[in-house]
Amino acid sequence: MHAEKLQHDFEPKIVAFVCTWCTYAGADLAGTSRMQYPANVRVLKFPCTGRIDPVFILRAFQKGADGVLVSGCHPGDCHYMAGNFHARRRFAAFRALLGFVGVDLERLQFSWVSAAEGGKWVEVVTELTEKVRAMGPMKEFKALEDEEQWSGALNTPELREAFESIT
Amino acid sequence: MNAKAEKIRVASIDPSYYQAVTDAIRTEAVKLLSEEAVVAVVGYLPGRRIGTAVPGLVTTPEQAQQLIFSPACVNNLSLYLTKAKKGVLKKGKVAIIAKGCDLRALAGLMGESQVKKEDIYTIGIACAGVFGANSDRKGGLTEASIARKCRECTVHQPEGVDLLVGTLPELPQLTALEAQELARLEALTPEERWAYWKEQFSKCIRCLACRQVCPFCYCEQCLCDKNRPQALESSPRPAGNTAWHIVRAMHLAGRCGGCAECERVCPMDIPLNLLNRRMAMELKELYDYEASMVPQEKGPLTRYQEDDDQSFIK
Numbered sequence: 001m002h003a004e005k006l007q008h009d010f011e012p013k014i015v016a017f018v019c020t021w022c023t024y025a026g027a028d029l030a031g032t033s034r035m036q037y038p039a040n041v042r043v044l045k046f047p048c049t050g051r052i053d054p055v056f057i058l059r060a061f062q063k064g065a066d067g068v069l070v071s072g073c074h075p076g077d078c079h080y081m082a083g084n085f086h087a088r089r090r091f092a093a094f095r096a097l098l099g100f101v102g103v104d105l106e107r108l109q110f111s112w113v114s115a116a117e118g119g120k121w122v123e124v125v126t127e128l129t130e131k132v133r134a135m136g137p138m139k140e141f142k143a144l145e146d147e148e149q150w151s152g153a154l155n156t157p158e159l160r161e162a163f164e165s166i167t
Numbered sequence: 168m169n170a171k172a173e174k175i176r177v178a179s180i181d182p183s184y185y186q187a188v189t190d191a192i193r194t195e196a197v198k199l200l201s202e203e204a205v206v207a208v209v210g211y212l213p214g215r216r217i218g219t220a221v222p223g224l225v226t227t228p229e230q231a232q233q234l235i236f237s238p239a240c241v242n243n244l245s246l247y248l249t250k251a252k253k254g255v256l257k258k259g260k261v262a263i264i265a266k267g268c269d270l271r272a273l274a275g276l277m278g279e280s281q282v283k284k285e286d287i288y289t290i291g292i293a294c295a296g297v298f299g300a301n302s303d304r305k306g307g308l309t310e311a312s313i314a315r316k317c318r319e320c321t322v323h324q325p326e327g328v329d330l331l332v333g334t335l336p337e338l339p340q341l342t343a344l345e346a347q348e349l350a351r352l353e354a355l356t357p358e359e360r361w362a363y364w365k366e367q368f369s370k371c372i373r374c375l376a377c378r379q380v381c382p383f384c385y386c387e388q389c390l391c392d393k394n395r396p397q398a399l400e401s402s403p404r405p406a407g408n409t410a411w412h413i414v415r416a417m418h419l420a421g422r423c424g425g426c427a428e429c430e431r432v433c434p435m436d437i438p439l440n441l442l443n444r445r446m447a448m449e450l451k452e453l454y455d456y457e458a459s460m461v462p463q464e465k466g467p468l469t470r471y472q473e474d475d476d477q478s479f480i481k
Contacts, residue, residue: 054413055410059410076473082471089453092477093420093453094417096453097416102359102363102364112480141406
């Protein structure tokens, strides 16, 4: 019944922020229709794309996501009338900001998936997973997370000597 | 408007210009206070050292005689209408002295219903520029000591103010250092830009001076102070610093008036205004929005159009 499970060297972690009215229902439809899609995606349900704060995306990257997907209702279909219109502007700005700071925007995907588009959900998730898999792990934010000192410049010979004398 | 066209190369600004502005401010402040048209004037007072200035709140005509304007008047006074001096506004009308860049912040605050137009009396200054942070102020305002934001100022002449003081002297044409730096960063690869910002943000000690000095950071509780759930780490570590500066730039996108106070107060000299400028450029390009000296009802991120660009969305 199940497709043969392929072994990969790297399984990316994908976090999907989805709106409950469209994409979550779309993903549900994909599930009930027994469509197969990569299990790398972790779905987080929100009332609306307008509720998805850019901070969530940052935090996902910081806490180890290799890719982030944000998905909601098509323009005009928002349950709250205009949530996705506002989200669209906000994410356009946020993408520009991340790009300016030097984040690879290929790891951040936005999409509109309606409740009837189970197939599109599968397609979007598969494509992002494969793209991120080819790109390898997201190292930038994880490196920041691992750094303890607020300044990497604190590495003078004197300090080094003092450090070695106490260890 | 025509100020830019008139710019020619001169060594420094004539001191009599500052004297004239100072006199005009004093006359107006005394008049307003003695007529009781306003309860207070937010302006600049001389600092304790010669050649310095501090923000001050003046309530009597006698005190108003001490108001000054000099290139050391760097502060954006609109800050005093939102947070620290919030109580003052309730008692009556307040007069405020505003340079062009401060006026954009003031207009932004009016647009966000933080300040009511009828509650304030704006004294706009035709501003020739102010000192940069840590500059040598001995020789007056020169090309070496002028603030980076003033080098490419487009708002020398205030608009929509209750009273305009000063006539703009001839201004030197200066190279736009900030725009050059922005262009340089834009031309780098994403990896190089990440390395640049990583180094800049790693300097951050999280004193939050950038937040405290920003007229638009008026939230009673800041997102970055919240725990449970914690949105971003509060200790000065690289992870939290990067998140803080990205979030700060994001929250100011479409609101920032470009007074560059954040950059001025930063003790670690992080070029914060580059982030703000970049966002302003983006919003101008995408939604044709620019911060202006007259209040706009809505910012670019609080309104929308059905046909907004969505080429990045699948």
